[in-house]
Each structure stands twice: as structure tokens, then as C-alpha cells.
Amino acid sequence: MNLNDILDQELHEECGVFGVYGVSNAAEVTYYGLHSLQHRGQEGCGIVSCKQGQFNRVKGLGLVTEVFNDTNLNSLIGDMAIGHVRYSTAGGGGIDNVQPFLFRHHTGNFALAHNGNLVNSNELKKYLEERGSIFQSTSDSEVLAHLIKKDKRAHRIDAILDALQMIEGAFAFVIMSKDKLYACRDKYGLRPLSIGKLNGGYVVSSETCAFEVINARFIRDVQPGEVVVIDENGITSYDYSKYKRYHMCAMEYIYFSRPDSDVEGRNVHSFRKESGKILYRERPTEADIVIGVPDSSLSAAIGYAEESKIPYEMGLIKNKYVGRTFIQPSQNMREKGVRMKLSAVSSIIKDKRIILIDDSIVRGTTCKRIVSLLKEVGAKEVHVRIASPQITNPCFYGVDTSTYDELISAHKSAEEVRKMIGADSLYFLSKEALFEAAKREDLCLACFTGKYPTALYQSIKDANKDGKF
Ligand code: SF4
Known part of the structure; x- marks a missing residue:
């Protein structure tokens, strides 16, 4: 890789x-x-x-x-x-x-x-x-x-x-x-x-x-x-x-759309902030600071901090200038991949119990690297809170979670995912919370539930079985 x-x-x-x-x-x-x-x-x-x-x-x-x-x-x-x-x-x-x-x-x-x-x-x-x-x-x-x-x-x-x-x-x-x-x-x-x-x-x-x-x-x-x-x-x-x-694709609210967009009348930042509040209410946890993975998780982190009264801090900084044309690095540098993109602010993180908010876990590799980054700079505990349910099924509607193989939650329980990413605790938002945060009764949740709103044609099923799609 x-x-x-x-x-x-x-x-x-x-x-x-x-x-x-x-x-x-x-x-x-x-x-x-x-x-x-x-x-x-x-x-x-x-x-x-x-x-x-x-x-x-x-x-x-x-x-x-x-x-x-x-x-x-x-x-x-x-x-x-x-x-x-x-x-x-x-x-x-x-x-x-x-x-x-x-x-x-x-x-x-x-x-x-x-x-x-x-x-x-x-x-x-x-x-x-x-x-x-x-x-x-x-x-x-x-x-x-x-x-x-x-x-x-x-x-x-x-x-x-x-x-x-x-x-x-x-x-x-x-x-x-x-x-x-x-x-x-x-x-x-x-x-x-x-x-x-x-x-x-x-x-x-x-x-x-x-x-x-x-x-x-x-x-x-x-x-x-x-x-x-x-x-x-x-x-x-x-x-x-x-x-x-x-x-409507729930991921439009959770991850894709810009926070300043309104998706069918619901502002995306407001949705994410509300999902962060519900995340705290569903699993209250004691900690010293709340941090979010930039940029799409910051609104949920703000909501979590507001509801829990735990201070929100800028514990992770994104380097905006790491682009797709970045030079191909040596193996040693490859292993530092996430560090190129994200830096942990050690003076903020050291000796703290951290609530880390992320919007989703797809393959688990990014989350694992961030947890280990936080621990390397001295975090006492890292409690990962995910502002969406576990992604257990591929999407066939234009999002690149196209095979079961790629999805860690298709194969592992929440506890197994926690162990894999090295967190002290892990909690995923409930499906019901998405409806509450979106203030609506219908959403596509197929990647969380496997209940697809459309027919799935045989060609897609075959392609997916072979891992080609
Ligand atoms: S399965 Fe549905 S909710 Fe999930 S990414 Fe695709 S369209 Fe969005």
C-alpha cells in the first residue's frame, strides 16, 4: 500500500x-x-x-x-x-x-x-x-x-x-x-x-x-x-x-455533504452536532477533553462537548496540503502515512483522558493510526465514539464501500474492532439516532442494515461475490 x-x-x-x-x-x-x-x-x-x-x-x-x-x-x-x-x-x-x-x-x-x-x-x-x-x-x-x-x-x-x-x-x-x-x-x-x-x-x-x-x-x-x-x-x-x-443517503448527512449545505431542509452541521449530542446521551463517559477527527467529525465533536460539558479541544490538526500527487515515499515513510496528514498536539493531549469523535469506521486502519498517534504523544485513555452505526454492508449507490472484504464491521464485532484499533473503549451511534438528528422518518441506511431500497441485480451480486465490484 x-x-x-x-x-x-x-x-x-x-x-x-x-x-x-x-x-x-x-x-x-x-x-x-x-x-x-x-x-x-x-x-x-x-x-x-x-x-x-x-x-x-x-x-x-x-x-x-x-x-x-x-x-x-x-x-x-x-x-x-x-x-x-x-x-x-x-x-x-x-x-x-x-x-x-x-x-x-x-x-x-x-x-x-x-x-x-x-x-x-x-x-x-x-x-x-x-x-x-x-x-x-x-x-x-x-x-x-x-x-x-x-x-x-x-x-x-x-x-x-x-x-x-x-x-x-x-x-x-x-x-x-x-x-x-x-x-x-x-x-x-x-x-x-x-x-x-x-x-x-x-x-x-x-x-x-x-x-x-x-x-x-x-x-x-x-x-x-x-x-x-x-x-x-x-x-x-x-x-x-x-x-x-x-x-436520502444517510452518509450525505454523516460525511459527504459540506457542513454549510442543507440536505432536504436539514443543515448538515446541525445534523452532525445533534448526532454528537445523542452520542453522549447514549453512552455517557467521563473524560478530560473531546477532540474530533478533522474536518467532517468536528461538528459532532462540538455537539458531544456541549452535551457532556467536557471541554472541546483542537487535539488533531490536519495538514491541508497533502494532496494526491504527493511523492511516493520509502517504506519507512509510508508507515508514517497518517502523520503526514494529521498531527496530534502533544501539549493538549498529554496525560489526558480523551474522547475521540470520528464520523465512521470503514476499514479501521485510519482510526487505528490516530489512536496510536494519540497514545504516542501521551494520552492516558482514548475513548473512541463514532457518529454513525457500524458499516456492515457495501453501498451500490455510488459510494466506494463496494465489497464486504473492505469493511471491518462486516467481519468483526464492536469489541473486536475496539481491540484492533487499540482504543480503551468504542461506541457506535444507534440507527435511531440518525432519524432523530436528521429530523426525518426515512433515510437509506443500507450500509448499516443490509436493507437496500432498490432491487439489486444479479450482475452486482456476482461482481461483489468475486470481489471485483
Ligand atoms: S448504502 Fe445508502 S446510506 Fe449507505 S452510503 Fe450507500 S446510499 Fe448512502
Whole structure:
């Protein structure tokens, strides 16, 4: 395992999408939107703009600030644009899989970007290839485009509605034709997608945090099973499915989304803070200080400290400048992996009984390194409190916990995990607490319970059994 792998033991979301309609310099607005969504994917990004039916695209591997510059942004003319940031899982990496995809077709050109994962893409790809479709990439997101292209009806919305009925899984799609923007969300409500208003035009985004930076005003979320069409007439709503559920991915609240985003009306920082409070109430523990693993666990740590009256301290500092392009180190340096990313503040930690808050345990290796780091600098006791339940099952909806093998809690009890990470005690938040903190009755909890809201197709089961997926 190299240093980048060691540093990269966290959960990853697959993507973020953004779209603009009716705003001058739409590509520039999209650039700022994507920059706010950068935490959802750092491997590649792209923008397609449209002016009077002319589509232009820039995409590349790397961060938003690395891929775009004044020159290539100036080439993206028009008052419509869509953009995408990608973290690759399904379909793998490489420039071909970086979105938005652009399709030229006699029924009208269009561009498409997707966040999520389709569970029946293998079956649909086979079906489409047998009927002459040629795929540009290995990404499952292209399946929807081919389904749309197969439909020769005059109105694109008819093709989109029918195509959406054929796909299963988690998705937030933005599609741009020469004069319309389409925002679509899966009928289970697994992935977020919000609409905002900006200078007489509209923006859509995977997260509301992107609205702040461009000064857009949140209007509403796209509903599960809904297609929102934005054009010169404003917003028109269609349902592609009457079956609607509100199984928002719990991990959006726990880990993925930025604390300043509101996910279906619930602010993410407030959710995490509340989960920290409940964590203390569920398992009160005496200690001297509370610390959180930066950055996503800090809100829960603040909540725990507030509820327990134990002081919150900055015991771990993150080095923000350890990136993916960090040099490949020697074995000796590899073993220092977490230290490159996180430093323990010994003057704060020494001789203290520590409550260490983390948002989740996936493989257990990062948590183990942090506990040993704290003990090395003199912590008397380390009590690990996890602001989510044990992850016992893979996610098939666009999060890279894709095999049982990778998940420590799929094989070990909480006590066995405690021993493995070297903590003095370990407690995981209950499932009920997630509903309480989110102030809602439905969530996807499949990675904690194994109860998946969608059908799982045989291909996924087979791939997972072989450890390939
Ligand atoms: S299985 Fe877990 S990570 Fe995947 S969508 Fe459901 S809650 Fe989110």
C-alpha cells in the first residue's frame, strides 16, 4: 500500500453536478459552483456550455483549479452550462469517464452529467449494445444518454421520461439540450439535487453550499421521481414515476455533504452536532477533553462537548496540503502515512483522558493510526465514539464501500474492532439516532442494515461475490 492509499482510507462519494440556465457567463458561474462541490470528487471535472445550439466542452483530470483557466473558460460561451466533479468508482478512472458527456445526434445534441450509480447498467448496456449502441466510456452514466437517443419522438421530454423509467439505482442527472436544462432525481430520493434562482435565471446543484458562493437563492429540491425542465417559460415539473420514496443517503448527512449545505431542509452541521449530542446521551463517559477527527467529525465533536460539558479541544490538526500527487515515499515513510496528514498536539493531549469523535469506521486502519498517534504523544485513555452505526454492508449507490472484504464491521464485532484499533473503549451511534438528528422518518441506511431500497441485480451480486465490484 502506498502513501496515497494510506492517506486515502476514507469514504468517497462519486460525484457532484451543477447546471445553469439563463445567466450570462454561465460557464464561469459553473466553475464557482464546481469549486464548492470539489469535496464530492477530485479526480476529474468538466463543463459544457451552450450558445444558440453550439456546444463547447472543457474537461480534464485533476481539481477544478487545475483543469480550468481564463483561456479555456473564455471558450465556454453561452448562458447555459452544466458541470461535473468526479471521483471514480463504477467504470474506473481516466479522461473518457470524466463528465459531462456530450452527444451529437440528429434528434438534437445534448450534454449530460450524473451523480450516483445505476444498479442495472450492465443489463441495459448489453441490451443497448445488441441494438447497435457504441459506448464512449465505461461509465454507467452513459446508459441514460443511449436510452434517450434510441427514442425518435419529437419532444425530448418524452424520451427522457421513458428512459428514466428503465434505469434503477441512485441518480441526480442534469441534461442540457440546445434550449433547455433538465434536472432529474431517482424515485428513491437517494441523491440530493437542489434548484436556485440567480439574476433572473436558474441554477441546479448537488448541494446548496454552491448557491452561497454565487449569491443564488435556494428555491426548492428536485423531488424523488421528478424531472424539472427549465427553459424560457421558467420551471415545469414532470413525474417519471408515481412511486416516490424519501430514502436520502444517510452518509450525505454523516460525511459527504459540506457542513454549510442543507440536505432536504436539514443543515448538515446541525445534523452532525445533534448526532454528537445523542452520542453522549447514549453512552455517557467521563473524560478530560473531546477532540474530533478533522474536518467532517468536528461538528459532532462540538455537539458531544456541549452535551457532556467536557471541554472541546483542537487535539488533531490536519495538514491541508497533502494532496494526491504527493511523492511516493520509502517504506519507512509510508508507515508514517497518517502523520503526514494529521498531527496530534502533544501539549493538549498529554496525560489526558480523551474522547475521540470520528464520523465512521470503514476499514479501521485510519482510526487505528490516530489512536496510536494519540497514545504516542501521551494520552492516558482514548475513548473512541463514532457518529454513525457500524458499516456492515457495501453501498451500490455510488459510494466506494463496494465489497464486504473492505469493511471491518462486516467481519468483526464492536469489541473486536475496539481491540484492533487499540482504543480503551468504542461506541457506535444507534440507527435511531440518525432519524432523530436528521429530523426525518426515512433515510437509506443500507450500509448499516443490509436493507437496500432498490432491487439489486444479479450482475452486482456476482461482481461483489468475486470481489471485483
Ligand atoms: S448504502 Fe449507505 S452510503 Fe450507500 S446510499 Fe445508502 S446510506 Fe448512502
